[in-house]
Amino acid sequence: MERTTCCVVGGGPAGMMLALLLARAGVAVTVLEKHGDFLRDFRGDTVHPSTLTLLDELGLGAEFAKVPHRLVQQLQVQLDSGLLPVADFRRIPGPHKHLALVPQWDFLGLLADAGRAEPTFTLRMQTKATELLTEGGAVTGVRYRSADGGSGELRADLTVACDGRRSVLRDAAGLRARSFGVPLDVWWFRLPRHDGDPTGGIARFGSGQGTVVIDRGDYFQCAYLIRKGTDATLRAEGIETFRRRVAAMIPWLGDRVEAVGDWDDVALLDVRLDRLVRWSTEGLLCLGDAAHAMSPVGGVGINLAIQDAVAAARLLAGPLRHGALTRRDLDRVQLRRWAPTALTQAMQRVIHARLLNPALTGAIPLVGAGSARPSRPIRLLQRLPLLQAIPATVVGIGLVPEHAPAFARGVSSRTTNSTTGRH
Ligand SMILES: Cc1cc2nc3c(=O)[nH]c(=O)nc-3n(C[C@H](O)[C@H](O)[C@H](O)COP(=O)(O)OP(=O)(O)OC[C@H]3O[C@@H](n4cnc5c(N)ncnc54)[C@H](O)[C@@H]3O)c2cc1C
Known part of the structure; x- marks a missing residue:
């Protein structure tokens, strides 16, 4: 035994x-x-x-x-008028002021x-x-x-x-x-990233859709949010419709949406x-x-x-x-x-x-599209950038962080920086 x-x-x-x-x-x-x-x-x-x-x-x-890893220091929302920061990891407490991907x-x-x-x-x-x-x-x-x-x-x-x-x-x-209950499922796919593209994580919601793109160096890891249980219906509309939707949400990605060749390139996450x-x-x-x-x-x-x-x-x-x-x-x-x-x-x-839910049911317009103003919380985060530390801390550190117990600590624990490797 x-x-x-x-x-x-x-x-x-x-x-x-x-x-x-x-x-x-x-x-x-x-x-x-x-x-x-x-x-x-x-x-x-x-x-x-x-x-x-x-x-x-x-x-x-x-x-x-x-x-090899990529650092993300900021999360931003995409508007027609440009990008606005909403979470800033450079403002969080502790030695590491970024996510590593x-x-x-x-x-x-x-x-x-x-x-x-x-x-x-x-x-x-x-x-x-x-x-x-x-x-x-x-x-x-x-x-x-x-x-x-x-x-x-x-x-x-x-x-x-x-x-x-x-x-x-x-x-x-x-x-x-x-x-x-959850209102969404997620489609994951990749798009190429070009020199000069925005860095970090970028999101846009509204008009029945949501997209999050994460900078992974030479590509973007992309999440397209769909209403729960609509995977088969949306796929039946064809890949071209999907490509058009992504390009309409994040226009600077429009020149490369063809990189999603067919539905095999799009993976469903049942949330x-x-x-x-x-x-x-x-x-x-x-x-x-x-x-x-x-x-x-x-x-x-x-x-x-x-x-x-x-x-x-x-x-x-x-x-x-x-x-x-x-x-x-x-x-x-x-x-x-x-x-x-x-x-x-x-x-x-x-x-x-x-x-x-309001974004995916179309109850709110595309965030920051045309005359639509960014929502009040987003405006507040622009007026008081220090507040961007709050979402960054919740995501990056969590509500009750845990530290290595004494028995597990390594010799170089207090002197090595995990993203620079410098002592
Ligand atoms: C597509 C996707 C994207 C995600 N993106 C993020 C993100 O960006 N950031 C984030 O924080 N979280 C993300 N998550 C969630 C995150 O991956 C999970 O919360 C996290 O991995 C949970 O860790 P875990 O060890 O509990 O379980 P898992 O990572 O699910 O690991 C479970 C392991 O158990 C193994 N296993 C299962 N059944 C058995 C069995 N019977 N016998 C032996 N082995 C078994 C599996 O092979 C797997 O290796 C994402 C999840 C998915 C699916």
């Missing part, structure tokens, strides 16, 4: 960060990841200022600096390499958890299927479901989620917003998207997933090391992370209701 102290299911941001930190505490930890690599197109690629600080604390800042596979690869340096860390790729093992009502591990099609059982003192927003483990455990009522049951804890699927509003899902992992590692490493884990320890993790999660989701729901 295979056994470990902590079995982490899912090698995404939450799972990899948790496993690294627990391994640094000397806890035997095994990560099961169903894919053979971390390569996935259109995943969240944002590394937030709070995560950059965490990487410094873990002594990984210099390694991260070697990974890094392919998620590079970021996860970095965590995996750091984990492999620890003797108690094991990462098993192409290994899919298929079922929970239980004894007397308590979860005691998982049954899994490996690359060769064989199956096995891994028993653990604690199983952590970090298997994302379609978590099979949370369903298998019968954990109940509260779902919040969900939910939260487990209880994040744990005896022997099982859910973290990250498995505990709370986030809306893409604000691009905060990765930050919350990582912060869950850091809090869990800090609260659980001791009890796991001493074989003394109790149900209360698991409850403490939810207690610590519930408020920032619920508040962030509440903010996302307000933005859905006040901005995105």
Whole structure:
């Protein structure tokens, strides 16, 4: 029978960060990841200022600096008359005053390499958890299927479901989620970026549409917001109609919309917003998207997933090391992370209701088009630019940032800057 102290299911941001930190505490930890690599197109690629600080604390800042990345210092809204800043990361507290955009596979690869340096860390790729093992009502591990099609059982003192927003483990455990309706789905696609194009992130909403473009260096990662459930209807209108809509919203992209060749270049994200009522049951804890699927509003899902992992590692490493884990320890993790999660989701729901839903139903005109004036909040942010620190702080740092526990800190933690690599 295979056994470990902590079995982490899912090698995404939450799972990899948790496993690294627990391994640094000397806890035997095994990560099961169903894919053979971390390569996935259109995943969240944002590394937030709070995560950059965490990487410094873990002594990984210099390694991260070697990974090619793009910095975003400002988020702006597009009007007919030009661009207006609404969030300014240069005004936020802390050493890192930008988002870093890094392919998620590079970021996860970095965590995996750091984990492999620890003797108690094991990462098993192409290994899919298929079922929970239980004894007397308590979860005691998982049954899994490996690359060769064989199956096995891994028993653990604690199983952590970090298997994302379609978590099979949370369903298998019968954990109940509260779902919040969302008005939108998202189409992801890419457009080339030319020298001299705007930098950072740019958004425009209204007249039944919404577009967000993120500067990724030689291309823009683009999100086109559609009303929930309208994917098939809109695709039936043809790719040319879609190209025209994008060009009408962000006119300076009009010269390159042909780069979207056909619908295969446009990926649908089925947006969900939910939260487990209880994040744990005896022997099982859910973290990250498995505990709370986030809306893409604000691009905060990765930050919350990582912060869950850091809090869990800090609260659980001791009890796991001493074989003394109790149900209360698991409850403490939810207690610590519930408020920032619920508040962030509440903010996302307000933005859905006040901005995105009216924009997507056509109830508000295209922001700043022709005679339409920018909305009052946007005007206020222009009059008092200091206020641009508020949205930037919520996105970049989060409501309850988490710092590396002492047992996980790296030697160069206080002296390495993760985006410059300078000591
Ligand atoms: C298209 C897209 C764009 C996004 N953009 C952003 C963004 O810009 N900024 C942002 O902050 N967030 C973004 N998000 C959200 C963000 O990606 C998630 O909130 C974040 O990745 C959650 O991390 P996680 O570790 O909880 O789960 P995930 O990242 O979903 O990781 C789950 C992992 O578990 C593995 N897995 C699943 N089931 C099993 C199983 N049975 N056995 C073994 N392994 C399993 C999966 O392969 C995956 O690697 C985006 C999401 C999507 C889909």
